[in-house]
Amino acid sequence: MRDLSKPDHLPNLREGGQPPEPSWLPRQRRGITPQMIGRYPDYDVFDTAETWDPATARVIAERMEVRGSFAFFTPDEQPTLRALCDVAVAQDAEPRIPVPELIDEKLAAGRLDGYQYADMPDDRETWRLTLAGLDEVTAERHDGYRFAGLDSRSQEAVVENFSKAQLRSASFDRLNITRTWSVCMRMILAAFYSHPWAWNEIGFGGPAYPRGFMRLGPTSTREPFERPGATDEDPVRTVTEGRA
Amino acid sequence: MIRHLLKGAVGPKDNDSRYLLDVHRRDLPGEATMRAYPDNEEVDLCVVGAGAGGSVLAQRLARRGWKVVILEAGPFWHPDEDWVSDEAGSHQLYWTEKRIIGGNDPVELGKNNSGRGVGGSMVHYAGYCPRFHPSDLQTDTLDGVGADWPISYQQLRPHYERVEAELPVAGQNWPWGYPHTYPFSPHPVSEAASVLWRGAIAQGITMRVGPVGIVNGTFGNRPHCIYRGYCLQGCKVNAKASPYVTHLPDALAHSVEIRANCMAARVELDPSSRRATGVTFIKEGEQIERLQRAKVVAVAGYSIETPRLLLNSATKGFPNGLCNNEDQVGRYVMVQGATQAAGRFPTELRMYKAPPAQVSSEDFYETNPSRGFARGFSIQTVSPEPIGWAEHVLADGHWGRALREYMRDYNHWTTIGVLNELLAEPDNRVTLAEEKDPFGLPVARFDYSLCDNDKANVAFSTEVITDILHAAGAQDVLTIQRFAHLIGGARMGTSPENSVVDAHQRSWAVPNLYLADGSVCPTQGSANPALTIMALSSLLAEHLGSRPATERSRL
Structure with a gap:
């Protein structure tokens, strides 16, 4: 179990400059993330999509539809x-x-x-x-x-x-x-990083108009719809330790 | 003194833009009823570029009864539909036509520093609105570098105050340079910026909140900032200042015509009198050249496009480009060093909230001989969104799994940047490239190389912000070396041999041709340029507007 307040997962602080295997990350439970790994297992930026302005929602929707066909690169490339x-x-x-x-x-x-x-x-x-x-x-x-x-x-x-x-x-x-x-x-x-799946992975709040952000700190930096970062904890063990 | 006490309760005079805006829509009011001048009518003033410089000039002179047409290469924005709360979706705000960059240290353009469309680059600037210091106007006399301006700080000062009231600028009382106050109170500071501020305090560095051109109180129909953090993607709220909300509503109400999607091809000259007769332009989709006739022409295309237009306006008598017989056009283009360092902290900071521009310091602005280089730098908090953060991580040398790990850690990071005063050099220059744009006009080539003084400044300032992060308790630091802003390229001076325009921003070569943008600045200080560009235009408008109407054709 890793403590997120500590930085020892960061490549610059590790021998060889590489991060740990992603197995330390929790299983994604809510939003889709690339490879289903991320630090915010219960977060999905689309949960707030109804608060986005129509122009932004349209641009994001079009981005989500891009897949499968190529107009510039040749089949060989x-x-x-x-x-x-x-x-x-x-x-x-x-x-x-x-x-x-x-x-x-x-x-x-x-x-x-x-x-x-x-x-x-x-x-x-x-x-x-x-x-x-x-x-x-x-x-x-x-x-x-x-x-x-x-x-x-x-x-x-x-x-x-x-x-x-x-x-x-x-x-x-x-x-x-x-x-x-x-x-x-x-x-x-x-x-x-223009893709909402990547925003889920990193816990980014996403589009914020006309809603805006209110919780700038120091009391809290999390809006009600944002979720805290998590690690790959065994909930049973956590509860047991809590009791002890 | 009264203004100091009453803060924003005293609004600007002679500019009703804040009341003309619609509370329920973000569109620029007056577009549907905008005046339309026929091409063959000789208007009083034709401005090229609807950005910081051109818009202020047009608004001021329209109020004095001038007939004004602004030609703007980019679109007439409708922010409710055109602008989005999204990084990648804001590509259209930038000047993305091809430009060639060269030299030893090529400067990336596009989203980094170049705008397009009604409102100009201020549509996507961060919002910092500091003044230049008085010393910036005399760097040659004081420090033996750069050049002295042919105007004084005291000439500019009333226009700084006027523009600060119009934007309006919010911030703490300002102790640096020429000490002054701001019309609006400081914004609340996010925890991400507070962490940096505490680091600065630990290092004995003074920081202050602001100065930002962002509304945080009652100001006509301009709403309070909602702290969504997308300042660089165009303010959909109308809280952040840009000419689109601060000057163009009033300009349209005083019969200015903004002709959007119109690319200026060249300034036309009467061969016998050597006076400008108007501007030839091409409207997108039409592919035919049209000429807007004017008594006075003001070019406000900024440091790349203003020199390009003059060079593309070569004619008999000016074989190397208009106003370029002394080989000064396009020289002394400046950018600022803009290194950013990010620090990792134990708690979630979520730096994407609140405007990126929050707290800044000018403690290192002036020359200090013990540092071993002339001039200095300012320090400002910033806060990249995910794509900007990815570029930051990449610049520190990470890709693949390592990059993904740093990206997942985004919410634990906060970022501080500098603006270095890099010196004006004659060979840092805009010229014409061989390539042409879709209209068949040669595109600009911008060569840029750092000098030793610049490199020493950048290296020193990088250490200062890194030390701030460590003093704040950063667990890891990532750094990106980059440039920001543009200024110079057709500077003002004391003679045609050392400049393109005189102290009144009038070109030495063509008596009714003025430059009304940042290209006229001989030095840049360590301040973001927007406020100074507006103040210079305001000063120019005062000069032109004070002459009686009958004299316009003799200006």
Whole structure:
């Protein structure tokens, strides 16, 4: 049993810089979260959906419907994209937030961020070169394999090199790889953390208009509909200890 | 003195925007009945850009009877339908047309610092409204860096006071720079910000609540803030100040026309008199060029688009861009260092509640020779929403499982940031790129590189905020190095050789062409620029408006 007031689950404070296995987290009981893991097992941001203004509710509803079809990435690119997105935010099981589909929708609509590095191509070209590059690197390291065909440990090793700008290949050499990591990761993260399932995982209060937030602290920082964080406790043992 | 005692009970004069707003709808009142000038009518003033600078100028001069048309590249917002309580859904608020960024330290644009649409970037700013310090206007004399402004703080001061009453600005009495008070009382402070404040106190650093342009009392039909925390996504409440609620309602009531979705292509010049005759623009969907004729032209497109418009307006006599025969247009563009450090605490803080802008310090604003660099920085609380928090965690080097772990810990974190005064350098510059926008106009390229003084400032300030977090008892710290804000690019000065405009923001080269935005600032201080941009426009309006109507065609 872990005490949430202590920070010893945080990667920077642990040897190797990696977090504990998610088994310390409680089983999700209420809202959906990616991989059904999270810190707020009894929280569902949709419980307050009727308090959202119509414009916001519509945008969130449209986001929830994005899945399954691709307009920008080719069928050949999709497995590599999916594998990269899974590794980048550790989505190793269902339910998954449809990160590849959300990125595809954004790129197909041309919703770019408003800047392009002078030593980089357009973001859309950067994505195509990145996916090609991941397959080129994989083919060289693991004879004949494509990135999506690797086991997750090998995929993570490639992405670890990507994050440290240590990949070379014909496609990657046409990019500034440090910036490429930033372009791809920021789009992946914007997709993942725009999704209400991710808000359930992290206990974020979600849209708040016209309701607003009242409990700013110090008496409490939790609205009545928000739930406290929890860990994987055995309720029987907790009760027994309480009695003792 | 009376104002000091009565706080917000004394409203601004000569601006009825707060009463014109509708209590039940967020739309800008007056759109349906807005004046529509024909293109071929020579209006008194054509403004390019409906942001902080352009809106104040238009509102002030319309009140003096000027016929004004504002051309705005972006949409005419209807906040009830267009704005959402959601990070990713607010993409449309930013200038997302392509721009090229280069130099040793390229500055990310888009949502970081660039707005589009009626109301400009203030629609999505955090709300901090500090003044510049008097020293900011004399950095060359005092510290041997940057440049002196051709105007004094005392010229600007009455306009600071006037704009502070119009926004209105809420905060504690301000002890730094030129000490002053604010028309509205300080907002309540969230526990997430209080934790940081206690850390600062432990370090002997003074912090004060505010100054933010957010309503917290009776102010016409502007409602009280509801502390939902989505200031950066456009205030659906109408509590946060932007020209959309502070100046444009009054402007429309005085016959200003805002022509939205109209991209200015170039400023037109009469070849013989070298006077501006109007602005050529393209309305989205029309693909034909139209010319709005005007006696006076004011460009208020901010530090990227103002230089771009001048450079795209090259003509006979100005082969390298309008007003650019001395090679000054687009130079000395500045951004502020905006490192943010987040700390982890034992209890849930839920930093997404309340505006990100709460408590700030200007203890380190002025030069202190013992620090080893010129000028300084300010300290401000901030509070990223989930996507912003993910970018913060990524910047500290985490991805995959480690990133997910930090993200799940979101509610235990709180964030403090700095604004470093980075120095004006001639080669930090906006030029034209080879790429073109959908209208066929060359897009801007912005090159930016830090100098040694900048790097020393950023490094020192990062230590200061990290120490605050540790003093507050942070269990872990994550840091992101970034930039914020834009200013400069067509600065004011004492001669055409060192500037683009004179002390009255009039271009040296074209007598009836003015720049009315942050691009004219020769230095930036460590203050968020919005209030100063509005105050400068207010000063310009006073100068232009004091001339009799018959003189307009000779201005």
